[in-house]
Amino acid sequence: MYKCIVLAVAGLALAGCCCCCSSSTSCPAAAQCPTAAQCPAAGALAWQDLFAPDLSDAIAPQGVWEFKDGILTASEDQCIWTKGDxxxxxxxLEFKTADETNSGVIVYCSNIENWIPNSVEIQIADDYADMWAKEPPSWHCGAIFGHIPPAKTLVKKPGEWNRMTITCKGPMICVVLNGERATTMDMRLFTSAKTNPDGTEIPSWLSTPLATMATKGRIGLQGKHGNAPIWFRNVKIATLK
Structure with a gap:
C-alpha cells in the first residue's frame, strides 16, 4: 500500500534523519525518494491504523473524539492517545485546518496527564492566520514546536487536505509535509530546557530537555485547541526494525 519509505539507518547517522515519503502509487517528492532498488519490497512495512474506527484502542475523554465518514475530529480541546507506547x-496522516487552527501530533509522550513537558510535538497550525504568522517560526506548521522551525511554509490554506509523514528513529525525528522535508531533529543536541542549540529561547512550559527524554512513548493528536477545529484522516503507523 505504502511503497516508498527511505529506511537507511546509516543515513540517520550521517544525514541526521531518516527522510520518508509514501504514497499508494508513487512518492510525493521524487527528489527525496530512494531509487527502486533502495525501496523495501511491497509489504515490507506492516502499516496499520493508529486508531480503530470505534476508538476502542484509544484513550480520550468520552464523547469528545469521533470518526465520521473516515474523518477523525474533536469537539473540545482534549487529546486522543494510543494505549500503548x-x-x-x-x-x-492527512490533516485539514480551519481559520486559526492550532493543533499537533505528539510523539514520545511519557505522561499523558502532563504531556506538554513530557513529549515532543510536531506543530499543526494555520500559518496564514495573523495570530500565528506573528509567532516565532518554531510555532509554525511542520515545526518541532518550540525547538526547530519548518524549512519554509509548507501547509496549505484552510480547508485543503495536507499530508504529513513523521519518522521517529531513536533520537532522530524527520517531518515531511506535503512532499517536502519540513524539519529534522537530533534530540541529543537539545541539552537545555531554556535555549535551543541555535540560541533561540525555548517556551518556559517545555521544561524538560529533549536530550533527557525517552525515545519511546504514547502517540497523541491534539484536539480543538484555541476554539478552532482540526480534522484528521488516514492516520497510519508502521514500525521500523
Whole structure:
C-alpha cells in the first residue's frame, strides 16, 4: 500500500534523519525518494491504523473524539492517545485546518496527564492566520514546536487536505509535509530546557530537555485547541526494525 519509505539507518547517522515519503502509487517528492532498488519490497512495512474506527484502542475523554465518514475530529480541546507506547516508527496522516487552527501530533509522550513537558510535538497550525504568522517560526506548521522551525511554509490554506509523514528513529525525528522535508531533529543536541542549540529561547512550559527524554512513548493528536477545529484522516503507523 505504502511503497516508498527511505529506511537507511546509516543515513540517520550521517544525514541526521531518516527522510520518508509514501504514497499508494508513487512518492510525493521524487527528489527525496530512494531509487527502486533502495525501496523495501511491497509489504515490507506492516502499516496499520493508529486508531480503530470505534476508538476502542484509544484513550480520550468520552464523547469528545469521533470518526465520521473516515474523518477523525474533536469537539473540545482534549487529546486522543494510543494505549500503548511506540518507538522506531513512521506515522503517516492527512490533516485539514480551519481559520486559526492550532493543533499537533505528539510523539514520545511519557505522561499523558502532563504531556506538554513530557513529549515532543510536531506543530499543526494555520500559518496564514495573523495570530500565528506573528509567532516565532518554531510555532509554525511542520515545526518541532518550540525547538526547530519548518524549512519554509509548507501547509496549505484552510480547508485543503495536507499530508504529513513523521519518522521517529531513536533520537532522530524527520517531518515531511506535503512532499517536502519540513524539519529534522537530533534530540541529543537539545541539552537545555531554556535555549535551543541555535540560541533561540525555548517556551518556559517545555521544561524538560529533549536530550533527557525517552525515545519511546504514547502517540497523541491534539484536539480543538484555541476554539478552532482540526480534522484528521488516514492516520497510519508502521514500525521500523
Amino acid at each position: 511506540h518507538e522506531n516508527f513512521v506515522l503517516d
